[in-house]
Amino acid sequence: MTVPQDKLQLRADQFSHIKTLVVGDVMLDRYWFGRVDRISPEAPVPVLAVQDEQVRAGGAANVAHNLLALGAKSTLLSVVGDDEAGREIKQILNQHGAQTILTVDPGIKTIVKLRMIAQNQQLLRADFEQKPSEEVLAQCLSDYQLAVNDADVVILSDYGKGGLTHVATMIELARQAGKPVIIDPKGSDYSRYKGATLITPNMKEFEAVAGTVTSDADFGAKAQALRCELDLDYLLVTRSEQGMSLFTRDGDQVNSPATALEVYDVSGAGDTVISLMALVAVSEFTNEQKLTLANTVAGIVVGKLGTAVATIDEVIEKL
Template sequence: MTLETLFEDFKTKKIIVLGDVMIDAYLTGRVDRVSPEAPVPIVNFSKREERLGGAANVALNLISLGAQVTMSTVIGQDKEAETMLQLLEEQAISTSGIIRSKERQTTVKTRVIGNHQQLLRVDQEQTNDISTSEENALLSDLENLLKSGCDALIFQDYNKGVLTASLIEKVIDLTKQYNVLTTVDPKLKNFLAYKEVTLFKPNLKELSEGVQMKIDFAKEPKQFERAIEKLKSIVQPDIVFVTLSEHGVFIENKESKHHILAHKRTISDVSGAGDTVISVATLCLAAGVKIETLAAMANLAGGIVCEYRGVVAIKAQELFDEAKKLGIKC
């Protein structure tokens, strides 16, 4: 397989993204004075922007790389849900796996920006676990999606209540039944619940908290190795893939393990880099490339998006050009 055929193969993949979606809203304006009512800046409002965030940003990355994507989640029956559905449909992300519940609030994170600086963030969210009826409805829709055929399912967890321990277990059973690959971008609450998935991708901090071990990758590599062994003994994934920030990434399966160094970059914003990494890793996994190629491509993609301010999706052409320049082999 060449890079050219790999990127063409991305366009044939059908991916389900299951997890917590949110709207990232931005209120932007100028600050020229301080309020007489309290020692706070007055923002002279100029525009409002709404973007897809959370698990929906993973879907955006997959769409950007040419894949066909279905979003699976639970949102509210509020006006924010209407905005969410509109944003997804504008990006050609299927909403057929979305459950709307009057018991649920759609998550919105609103950032107030004045003179190009974030002054405040206001979160509208509900983080308790979804109800049994919501879980059953989501599971029913998911089984129909899996029956109709897909290549991989991504668990994208932001601790907002969609990915309950029981749902995780039931979905993993279903994916095995329908022979669908599973990849995980975990959070602490249900970190050890993703048993026997295909690929498990924590960052170093999540790994440390998840297995309850202090890890200094640079100074104590043996401790890192012990943490990986502990994780494997509990979760038993086919592949462990850990992002290590400035130290690159680590990947291991039964046959081999690799440490891929980070590329030198001018970092503007690390927000959303994990979303990009799991998206590229999943597509590479579905394409059947070697794990060292998967790690190299995902590591490269995560670095590229860090050069942009704000949460952005990876551009397929930019990733292809850099991979070609670096001589990444498939």
């Protein structure tokens, strides 16, 4: 089934009543913007003359930021180091209105991704990362048990950095509390996500788990088999220029074409999609409308450079 192009309307306060809990790997995205006009005399590499520096909340923190931009309430639970990057993440999110439960692990440094960009082209990315300690992760699980009861929906943002070591227990606790659980997965072991409401792999991630897709029919069969195996209500596969496909518990497959007119940067697009899907999971929309909205927010954010968000006003305008 392909989504019909019906008129879909949102209000500016559409999601303002929804309380979300975001758990996962947070990071600080640093950007150095500049120009390259020469090659280094020391080695055959470009010399970036830095003209501007920016910092943005990345990873699970970007999910929280996207939820706020769409008008919802958001609480972020994660781990940071006792350093300036961790404090910057907290400050950015607090400025945007998020509540934060950030456990400080003095034994690690906050994850930082540094991107160097010239003339809107990324030259290099440098990653600084360490995994949290077991003691700190146990504290996070304890905090989660308290926070989950106040949320309408839970988003688990897995970047494979260790913050979701207890993801299976988190899913179980959320479902016991009657809360939908939306997950952006990572890695090849999806058994840890069993029982979630929805997971949102991209096509590359999906094929790494389900096997190479050889046809549309094969794609549908593999997707429904994975959804059944993991006991999911929904499986959403994002397929780049082919749009998105949503597989449901009743056996339906809903397809929606991509809407982006121009793609500048796909970094963070998955954060935007999972944020939207979390909000519509506790709202009155049809599956076709959910997919239309997901494609709309994705089309907005890939048209921006760097880690970005889609605001509710932008979504209304694009619709």
